[in-house]
Amino acid sequence: MKRIKLKHIVFLISSALIVLVFLQLYQAFQLYEKKSEELNNHIENVLSKVAIRHEKASDLQRYTSFFGSDFSGQYKKALKQEFQNLVPVRESVSITDTIIYENGTAVKYLQITGDSYDSLSHVSAKHSVLARDISELSSYIKKGTKNQSKDKDGDNDLAFQLDKRVINSLFKKSKYINDLMINAFRSSGNITPTDRVNLAFLDSMITKTFEIEDLATKFNYAIFDEQGDVVEFPTYTDRYNLNIDTQSSKQVRMFPGNIFDKELTLHVSFPQTNIVLFNEMWLTLLVSVLLISLVVLSFYVMFKTILNQKHLAEVKSDFISNMTHEFKTPISTISLACEAMSDSDMNQTEASNLSPFIKMIDEENKRLGGLVEQILKSAVLDKGDIKMKRDELELNEIVSQVVGKAKIRISNGEIQLDQAVGLLPFIGDPVHTNNLISNLVDNAIKYSKEEVLIKIKTEKLKNGDYKFIISDKGIGIKNDHLDKIFDKLYRVPTGNVHDVKGYGLGLNYVKAIVDLQGWKINVKSKYGEGTTFTLIIKNTQDHE
Template sequence: MIFFIFLRKNRPVLNRNTIRLLVLLGTLSITGIIAVQAYWVKRAFDLKEQQFRQTVMISLRNVANRISTLYKLSKFDNPVSQLSSDYYVCNLRIPLDADVLEHYLKEEFRKQNLNTPFEYGIYDCESEKIVYGSYIDANFEENKVSSKPLPKTDKYLNYFGVRFPSKTSYLASKLDIWLISSLITLIVTVFFGYSMFVILQQKRLSEVQRDFVNNMTHEFQTPISTIKIATDVLSQPKIFEQPERFKKYVQIIRQENSRLKTQVESVLNTARLERGKFELNIQLQEIHGLIYEVTEGTQAELEEGLKMEFNAVRSSIYADRTQLVSLIRNLLENAIKYSSKPPNITIRTENTTEGLVLSVIDKGIGIPKESIDKIFKKFYRVPTGNLHNVKGFGLGLSYVNEIAKAHKWQLKVESEVGKGSIFSVIIKQES
């Protein structure tokens, strides 16, 4: 008991309001950080885009003026128009050879340090089409040919167009510090989410621990109190003059001691499972005989409420005797706990193509659909209201599940609220 008192004293205190406040403040903080980060990243990107646009406009204007100088024409003040975010057209006034245009474009883009792929085309007024020039990569080398045509415009008579297909990725590459800070923000967000998960998990474990200690205290107090009363009676000298009464109280002590032993073994077996010290001693067992052995001590409690339907012709299986007895006992005790009084329970065996099927059927309160997936979890108990009318630690079905897994058996549950439940164990038999 000292161990459980230690758990109770050292249980972290995280009430519901505290957790809600932590989650709310954390969520607001992270949301604020992400919003500010997104705002400044957008501002930085817009600034880089504006700088890119200005650089392109200056470069293309210089190209147009150099071509005008080559042909002894007057210079342009504003020959460039932007038709889309990545496409620009520039006035020429005269037809131009593609090689000359490409030479000037490369020179000017190198001078402006505009190291991003581009493609260009020259408008042919005779065919009224833009004749595609070439695709130039970031190293100013000719590369693949684009299949996407360059748009036309009616703004100029003779012009050339330049498109930057990798503009977005080029601008993003210029945001190194912002990308790093965004990555840090992402890490902080993930850490926050994980922290909230840990806090909620810790809260759940704290509640499970509290319920477990409360249940264990209640379950231990009952037999201990009963044994104390019985020993007080047996300590009276006159009890020896009443042999029947003496025998009755000795039997009570024996039953309550057996009950305590079962409860302690349940906790210890669960601890062994967690430590991985679960070893099986597989031998040939006769399941009908084991069922009789388990139910022998419950006949008085169940009176006429327990029925046996042994339909299995082949009833020998390979299993660990101790663990198989525990599995049957836990399924039976679970059926008793969740049955109305008097209980109506049937233990059935049958041979199927899958093997021997052991079923424990009750006409009890049933299990809600939302709880069926949780009943084999440790410490979980199907809610029955605020009354402590169902005894136990919530370990029985968890232990049954582990025994089935260790033997490589299959567990099935069918249940309907108000009508009862069927727990079936499909046991493979040697052919």
């Protein structure tokens, strides 16, 4: 894959991510604006209801206080007057108190009795009707219409008409007198905002209305007069804020039905508006965040896969190039040897002269076999078909054999061997364990400098396990490559130096065998000074 194509992919992926994030943020902003507008409209409607309910409640308190004063005498006179208007009775009308139990509840009534006389027929009749006491009028106001539908005949109908006419008369009189009193106060101009507003009652009215209208949030409020000055009360509630911000608060006119008195404005501030909006939007925001995260994760996995495939393609290309070179050399050598042996002059010589060529062919053939063997090992490891034997082995013996063979290959330098005293028996696969140790020794020789200096040591640990340590004074490995040296086909870059032969299979094979046998291996290296491999071999024989 060309580098320019990879750049194009990164650009397209980044552009798609930016557009997606922008769209999600835009939708979130639009949703916030919509929810904010809905909340503001809801707050304005609720505050209007607060103002109207407060005004009605204040008027009811004034009328009720006036009507509920010592008015029983006036009430009885009104009953007599309205009774005489309904029934043609004489002046002798009497009223007595009585109690009637309705549904188990004692209710006060007044019994009105009067005599009537028909001058034409000379017939006398006594009329009697029950009317509610003045203290029961509030219950009548609530239940009178129900009683009206149930009682429509006889004395009950008469009693209902009497109650209705008396109440209407009294309300008209009380309202008229109350209006006169209010107008008198207005004309005097002595009513102050603190006289008009009961702060505790207003506070409870706001709280109750907010609960009913499902506006559950913290709030502060204050009342301002026509001059824009905050109204100060002798006592305050916890929510009354003299320093409220009128610019950010919501406002509504108090006593909207009163056009005579000075205007009062109620300002209500909601410090947790954003929390209310978030509670309504959190599910949508969560879905957006999850969507963006999922897309980002998908793009990341895809991009990482592309890089891995690109790296794998490069590694395979290097492997094929190296392997082709490794195969080409012995094939060329064998070809030259065969040409020499097939020469007519060579055939006339003695057989002893042919032995170097035969030996050359045999060595190169073994070299080709070794290359093929390593490739086959890698293929078996990839498939997972490898089966490990469990034979009794001895570490010092294996290390001595491998080191003995390796010393023959060293013309300049030495291998120092320091073995633990005694036998180091363990359970493992003889072939793969021998190959593992051989690969580590070959790797140390391959990456050594001109003068080879390798130190090999075996130890017995306190827990019974064994440690195999091999150190070289070679070219070393940079820290950037230490975590990759066990990857398949990975070779540490050597720049333009090609004298180090390999295919990236040795250490990958070592790590696979170590893992299959339950052992551990780690590496430490300092670039330019050398590398140390430490192998921990489990002494499973102690537990069997």
